[in-house]
Amino acid sequence: MELYSIKELDIDNKRVFIRCDFNVPKDEFGNITDDRRIRAALPTIRYCMDRDCKIILASHFGRPKAGAWNEEKDSLKPVAKRLHSLLKKDIIMAENVVGDDTIALAQGLEEGDILLLENLRYNPGETGNDSEFASRLASMADIYINDAFGASHRKHGSIYALPAYFKEGEKAAGFLMQKEVNFFDKMIKKPSRPFVAVVGGSKVSGKLQALENLIEKVDKVIIGGGMAFTFLKAQGYEVGTSLVEDDLLEAATRIMVRARELDVKFYLPVDLVVAPEFSDEVPVKFLPIQEVPKEWMGLDVGPATNRLFREALNDAQTILWNGPMGVYEMDIYSKGSFMMSHYIAESHATTIVGGGDTADVAQRAGDVDEMTFISTGGGASLELLEGKLLPGVEAVSKKIS
Ligand code: AMP
Numbered sequence: 001m002e003l004y005s006i007k008e009l010d011i012d013n014k015r016v017f018i019r020c021d022f023n024v025p026k027d028e029f030g031n032i033t034d035d036r037r038i039r040a041a042l043p044t045i046r047y048c049m050d051r052d053c054k055i056i057l058a059s060h061f062g063r064p065k066a067g068a069w070n071e072e073k074d075s076l077k078p079v080a081k082r083l084h085s086l087l088k089k090d091i092i093m094a095e096n097v098v099g100d101d102t103i104a105l106a107q108g109l110e111e112g113d114i115l116l117l118e119n120l121r122y123n124p125g126e127t128g129n130d131s132e133f134a135s136r137l138a139s140m141a142d143i144y145i146n147d148a149f150g151a152s153h154r155k156h157g158s159i160y161a162l163p164a165y166f167k168e169g170e171k172a173a174g175f176l177m178q179k180e181v182n183f184f185d186k187m188i189k190k191p192s193r194p195f196v197a198v199v200g201g202s203k204v205s206g207k208l209q210a211l212e213n214l215i216e217k218v219d220k221v222i223i224g225g226g227m228a229f230t231f232l233k234a235q236g237y238e239v240g241t242s243l244v245e246d247d248l249l250e251a252a253t254r255i256m257v258r259a260r261e262l263d264v265k266f267y268l269p270v271d272l273v274v275a276p277e278f279s280d281e282v283p284v285k286f287l288p289i290q291e292v293p294k295e296w297m298g299l300d301v302g303p304a305t306n307r308l309f310r311e312a313l314n315d316a317q318t319i320l321w322n323g324p325m326g327v328y329e330m331d332i333y334s335k336g337s338f339m340m341s342h343y344i345a346e347s348h349a350t351t352i353v354g355g356g357d358t359a360d361v362a363q364r365a366g367d368v369d370e371m372t373f374i375s376t377g378g379g380a381s382l383e384l385l386e387g388k389l390l391p392g393v394e395a396v397s398k399k400i401s
Contacts (some may be wrong), residue, residue, distance in 0.1 A: 001389065002398045004172035004179060006044065008144055013111055015054040016142035018044060019158045021150035022059035025356075030078060034363070037150065037376050038082055044147045044174035045114070046088065056110035056140050057083075058097075058117040058158055060151060070096075070122050080116050091116050094185060097123045098136035106140035126157045133157045136167035137234075149176025149181070150377035152392025160211045173396045176376065181393055183373050184384045187352055192317035193219055196349075198309075198340065200225030201323030201357065202249045210322075210385040215258050220265040220316070221311050224301050224325035224336060227242060228269050231256065231346065237289055240274070240300040267312050272303030273326065274335055279329035283336040300326025301336035305341060309340060316349040324361050338365045345370035353382035 020041045025033045032038075048055050062074045080091045092115045094102040106115055120126040125133020134157045138144075144166040146152065151159055163171045173181070186193075197218045199207055204227045215221065223231055226243035233239050234252040259266040272337075274296040275284045286302050287293075301309075313319065321344055325336035338361065344351050345367035353362055353371050355378035362368050375381045383390055 001393070003178055003393065004168075004396050005178060005259055005399060006047065006172045006174055007144060009169060009172050011048065011145075012051045013053065013145050014142040015106065015109060015140065015144060016048050016143040017054065017056045017058065017137065017162075018048065019148045019151070019162070020045075020057055020059045022057075022076060023061050023150065023346065024079070026078065030073065030090060032078055032082055033047045034360075035082055035086075037080060038360070038373075039086065040176050040376050041147055041174070042086060044145060044176060045083075047175070047321060048214060049089075049112060050144075052111040053143075054106075055105050055114045056109070056117065057326075058120055058137070058146065060121045060156075060158075062121070063120040063263035064119065064121050070118075070311055074119050074122070076116060076119050082311050083114070083116065087114070089378055092350040097127070097133075098133060103136060103140055118201070120156075120158050123157075127154075129157050131156050131161050134161035135165060136160050142330045143172065144171040145174045146171075146392050146396050147176045148376070148392065149177045149380055152177070152377070152379070152390045153380040153383040153388070155391040159392040160395055168374055170219075171396055173393075177392075177396075180194075180375055180377060180381070182382070183352065184375075184381060187318060187320065187350070188217060188385070191217070192350060194316050195318040196222065196313060196316040196320070197235060198222045198224070198313075198319060198321040199323050200227065200325045200337070200340075201355070202226040204230045204245055204252060206216070208248065208251055208324065210382050211255055213385060213387045214260065216237045216318075218264060218320075220267065220312055221259060222312055224269060224305070224309070224322050224340065228301075228325070229298060231268055232289060237266075238292055238294065239298065240292045240294055240296045265312070267309060269298075269301040269305040270308055271304040272298035272334075273300035273302055274298050275328040278327075280332050284332060300328075306336060306339045310343045313347055313349075316347055319344050319347060319349045319351045320354070320385075321351070322354045322358055322385075324357055328357075328361050328364075334361075334364075337361045341367045342366035354378060354385075 328337035
């Protein structure tokens with residue numbers, strides 16, 4: 001599978017539709033709190049500006065619900081403002097997605113103009129992968145570019161139905177999309193070894209398939225966060241009221257058995273920060289995993305675990321990290337995640353961080369600049385790790401017969 005590259009297309013002076021991922025976090029006042037995804041889209045946008053294209057930008061934002069379309073809180077207007085300040089250029093903001101007025105705006109663009117459509121999900125045709133919706137989007141442009149890696153695991157209108165309206169030579173992946181796909185591809189196929197996967201977060205279920213795929217490729221697996229408890233319980237430990245998925249105990253055992261068969265080293269927490277309830281206003285204890293009281297829950301890994309994990313990372317040449325080691329949103333349970341971020345940042349390995357929460361930990365820990373690569377797509381990167389062909393990747397790939 002090879003992506004068509006934007007560089008292969010003749011786009012000079014053309015009307016170019018760029019599907020971006022501007023789904024950025026905002027605070028309760030509607031301010032953008034992290035504009036990394038917007039900045040990541042700039043190389044493709046600037047490339048088109050340099051070629052005097054008439055540019056149409058589109059993205060989804062949040063999850064508008066049926067019956068509550070067009071809510072101001074889901075509008076892309078703050079993104080238009082941020083683009084304006086980053087590009088030092090006026091952005092024409094459309095009132096809707098595929099209204100007649102917006103199509104006319106797109107068709108009337110002058111060279112160098114940039115039009116931003118409203119939130120694609122304001123129209124149910126986006127999540128419905130609707131062909132009528134896609135054909136209206138297609139009528140706006142001569143060229144289709146997908147630069148929305150973070151949305152490419154979804155079979156949505158602008159990702160899957162839309163590129164079908166463009167012929168070979170009229171569609172391609174943007175620079176961000178190429179970078180993300182190539183990075184994961186290379187890491188999975190030809191990692192420098194030892195290759196260590198650090199997996200955390202709340203549940204095994206969300207990452208089960210990725211884990212089953214990864215176990216075949218890595219040399220070591222380090223498990224932290226809530227998902228560790230399903231593995232620990234499967235080993236017979238008392239984990240109190242910690243997060244456990246009882247229906248996945250067998251799957252957890254299967255993964256650990258497979259690790260042993262392949263001689264993949266498997267690391268679980270040896271001590272924990274435990275609390276009587278899910279709160280940061282209760283007294284906590286630092287206990288070995290053997291001593292978790294029945295009514296208490298583990299909310300972070302403990303100091304001995306941090307040392308163990310650091311030791312396990314010592315000789316790593318490639319580190320893939322997805323998922324925090326504890327409930328990092330609360331200060332008292334954030335240390336395991338922050339320590340992990342520092343260890344990975346300090347290592348001499350190629351380091352790949354995937355997932356919004358994990359990128360957030362690296363950001364709060366001040367380690368972002370030390371990581372080799374931070375993926376903009378959590379769900380999409382997990383599906384790549386599961387070995388799946390993403391619909392958005394397929395739609396702009398060269399067909400190999
Ligand atoms: P995920 O989306 O699956 O990567 O999970 C991220 C979430 O896992 C974060 O919001 C963490 O607060 C949460 N998490 C990490 N460790 C634990 C734990 N021990 N118990 C409950 N939730 C956890």
